[in-house]
Amino acid sequence: MDRATFACSTAFFRDYNSSSQGTFCGGHVDFIEKVESFTYSDFFRDYLIPNHPCIFSAKFTEDWASRRNWVTWDGKPDFDHLLQKFGDAVVPVANCDVKEYNSNPKEQLPFKEYVNYWKEYIKNGYRSSRGCLYLKDWHLNRAFPEQDVYTTPVYFSSDWLNEYWDAVAVDDYRFVYMGPKGSWTPFHADVFRSYSWSANICGRKKWLLYPAGQEEYLKDRHGNLPFDVTAPSLQDRSVYPRYDQSQPPVEIVQEAGEIVFIPSGWHHQVYNLEDTISINHNWVNGCNVAIMWCFLQDELAAVQREINEWKDPMDDWHLQCQLIMKSCTGIDYKEFYNFLKVIAENRISVLENGLDDEASAKNTPKAAISTLGMLHAVFDLKRAVKVLTSLSANEDFKKLDLTSLSPPPEALLHHLKAAIDTALL
Numbered sequence: 001m002d003r004a005t006f007a008c009s010t011a012f013f014r015d016y017n018s019s020s021q022g023t024f025c026g027g028h029v030d031f032i033e034k035v036e037s038f039t040y041s042d043f044f045r046d047y048l049i050p051n052h053p054c055i056f057s058a059k060f061t062e063d064w065a066s067r068r069n070w071v072t073w074d075g076k077p078d079f080d081h082l083l084q085k086f087g088d089a090v091v092p093v094a095n096c097d098v099k100e101y102n103s104n105p106k107e108q109l110p111f112k113e114y115v116n117y118w119k120e121y122i123k124n125g126y127r128s129s130r131g132c133l134y135l136k137d138w139h140l141n142r143a144f145p146e147q148d149v150y151t152t153p154v155y156f157s158s159d160w161l162n163e164y165w166d167a168v169a170v171d172d173y174r175f176v177y178m179g180p181k182g183s184w185t186p187f188h189a190d191v192f193r194s195y196s197w198s199a200n201i202c203g204r205k206k207w208l209l210y211p212a213g214q215e216e217y218l219k220d221r222h223g224n225l226p227f228d229v230t231a232p233s234l235q236d237r238s239v240y241p242r243y244d245q246s247q248p249p250v251e252i253v254q255e256a257g258e259i260v261f262i263p264s265g266w267h268h269q270v271y272n273l274e275d276t277i278s279i280n281h282n283w284v285n286g287c288n289v290a291i292m293w294c295f296l297q298d299e300l301a302a303v304q305r306e307i308n309e310w311k312d313p314m315d316d317w318h319l320q321c322q323l324i325m326k327s328c329t330g331i332d333y334k335e336f337y338n339f340l341k342v343i344a345e346n347r348i349s350v351l352e353n354g355l356d357d358e359a360s361a362k363n364t365p366k367a368a369i370s371t372l373g374m375l376h377a378v379f380d381l382k383r384a385v386k387v388l389t390s391l392s393a394n395e396d397f398k399k400l401d402l403t404s405l406s407p408p409p410e411a412l413l414h415h416l417k418a419a420i421d422t423a424l425l
Contacts, residue, residue, distance in 0.1 A: 001376035005041040009287075009379055012049050013386070024211045024263075027250050030054045040372070043155040048195075048287045051263040053209060053250065056153070058257025061199050064150040067257060070277060071202045075256055077178065077277055079115050085147065087112040091138045096183050097131035102227050103186065106136070114178075121180050122275065134183035134272075140176040150279055153259070156197050158372060158380070159283040163346065163365040164339045171330075173282035185270045187229045189215070191330065193265040193295040194282040202256050203276025208249040212265035217246035229269050264288035265295075286383035289340075293387050296336060300325050300396060318399045333397045337405055340391070341412055344384045347377040348419045378423050385416050 001009075030046075032038050032054055047054050061067055072078045089111040094104035109117075114135055121128045141149065152159070165171045173191065190196045193212075198205075208229060210218070219225055220239050229249070234240045253273070254260050262268060264287075284292050303324045304311075311317045326332040331339070350369045369377055391397055392409040402408065407415070 001044065001373050001379065002041045003375065005045050006375040006379060008045055009049055010382070013287075013383065024052055024250070027248070029250060029252055032056045033059070035059050040154050044287075047261060047263075048285070051212070051265075051288070053252070053263055053266070054261050055252065055254065056155075056259040056261070058255065060153055060259055061150070061201075061257050064199075064201075065148040066150050066201050066277075066279070071256075075202055077118075077202055077275055079119060083112055083115055086140070086144065087115075089138075089140075089143060091135050094134045094136050095131045096134050096179075099186075099227055102224075104134070111135075118178075118180055118275075126180060126182055132180065132183050134177070134179035134185075136175070136177050136179075136185070138176045138178075139172060139174065141174045142172050150199070152281070153197075154371070155261075156195075156281060156283060157368045158285040158376065159281065159368075160286075160289065160339070160343050161192070161194060161282060161284045163368075164342050166365070167342050168338075175280045175282075177276075177278045177280060179272050179276060181272055181274050181276075183272045183276075186227050187218075187225060187267060187269045189265055189267045190262065190282050192282075192284060192292045193288070194284045194292065195264050195288060196262040196280055196282050197259055198254070198262070198278050198280045199259040200254055200256050201277040201279060202274075203278075204256065204273040205252075205254040205260075205276060205278070206271045206273055207252040207254060207260060207262075208269045209252065209262065210249050210267045211247075212263070212267075214246055215267045217242040218267075225267070264291045286380045289383055289387050290390075293336070293390065296325075296329070296331065296333070297394070299329050300333070303328070318396065321396075322400065333391070333394070334400060334402075334405065337388075337391060337397075337409065340384050340388050341407075344381060344388075344412065344416050347380050347384075348415065351377050351381075351419055351423050374423060378420055381416050381420050381423075385413060385420070388413055388416070 030052075034057075043054075046052070069081055070078055087110075090108050091111050091114060092106050093109045093114055094106045096104055098105055114133065117128065117130065117133055121133075126132075140147075161173050165173065173194070210229075215225060218229060218234070218240065219242070221241055226234055226240075234243050237243065249269075252260060264284075300321060303321045307317070307321065307324070310320075314320060322332040322334070326335070346365055347369055350366050351374065354370075369380075388409065392413065
């Protein structure tokens with residue numbers, strides 16, 4: 001991060017209100033053509049801060065091993081190569097033809113069985129008695145860390161989600177998707193209202209994007225979002241009373257090799273126009289961590305409303321609300337504190353101690369922090385302080401047993417502020 005971008009980000013977030021994100025006008029999505037003329041600071045300033053989408057050309061992925069090895073000469077999935085590398089894996093597969101609890105039901109299948117199904121599906125004119133099956137949310141990077149598949153572009157390297165979950169060795173938010181022509185993902189926003197980036201290894205996708213806030217006009221009279229935003233039923237004003245107030249979606253057709261950047265909190269629906277393989281990351285950083293925090297507060301409030309009748313007779317009602325929220329979203333308030341702590345301490349370590357030669361040579365979070373520069377680490381700490389201050393003052397957080405948190409929130413905040421002051425001397 002250069003000084004101009006640091007100054008720009010500091011000015012923007014000084015008066016930023018995460019509940020009112022910047023507007024996106026006109027529906028035009030920028031196409032980034034040249035790698036050599038587009039810097040990290042360009043992306044940070046023009047897309048991360050204003051929370052706007054963009055498309056990166058295929059030049060940004062042309063060196064990836066997966067684009068060479070997973071694809072045949074005519075741009076189709078190389079099933080033989082994929083079976084050779086991953087045939088014994090077990091993968092999550094969704095049935096796009098079935099709606100269950102407003103999503104597609106999933107099952108675990110051997111990868112070789114899924115590929116055999118896919119080949120038969122193509123052979124039969126993209127029809128099968130089993131329905132349209134879509135391999136989704138496969139943690140290939142975690143299952144096969146030794147495989148040279150892709151390199152995360154520097155623009156997406158400030159990735160707090162995967163930095164934290166790698167540190168606690170529990171989960172990650174790096175996925176591979178593989179599906180035939182006609183497979184699709186219903187209307188949704190990404191986990192924790194995170195950013196996402198999606199790179200097509202082969203095939204084409206159509207994206208329908210709705211800027212943050214537009215989803216409110218798409219809810220039915222009970223407050224539920226649609227499963228399929230293109231369904232004719234949305235025209236029924238007695239069911240969807242505010243649909244006429246919604247804007248048309250921002251439509252993107254993503255070609256092979258291209259990367260789409262999806263802003264934080266934007267709902268979207270996605271179609272595979274051809275047999276398609278893609279690599280996707282969900283990620284959070286200093287620009288959208290406040291959006292994540294607002295989302296968690298909204299989720300807890302929804303849980304509290306749902307079980308409000310049990311508040312008086314249940315001694316540990318506040319704890320039960322946290323447990324339910326974690327089962328639904330994957331995180332509770334105390335883990336969110338630990339998330340902020342890990343992110344902050346990694347940056348403090350780099351600012352105070354730098355990196356030794358061995359750490360610099362490795363693909364580690366601290367090496368990535370060092371690459372992005374001291375000013376980026378300071379920006380991250382400032383954003384962590386802002387959200388941590390809000391968390392510490394939150395009444396629901398204060399009702400929890402915080403004695404297990406080490407260091408205590410007050411001590412961590414003091415350390416963060418001191419590190420920022422020292423770095424800016």
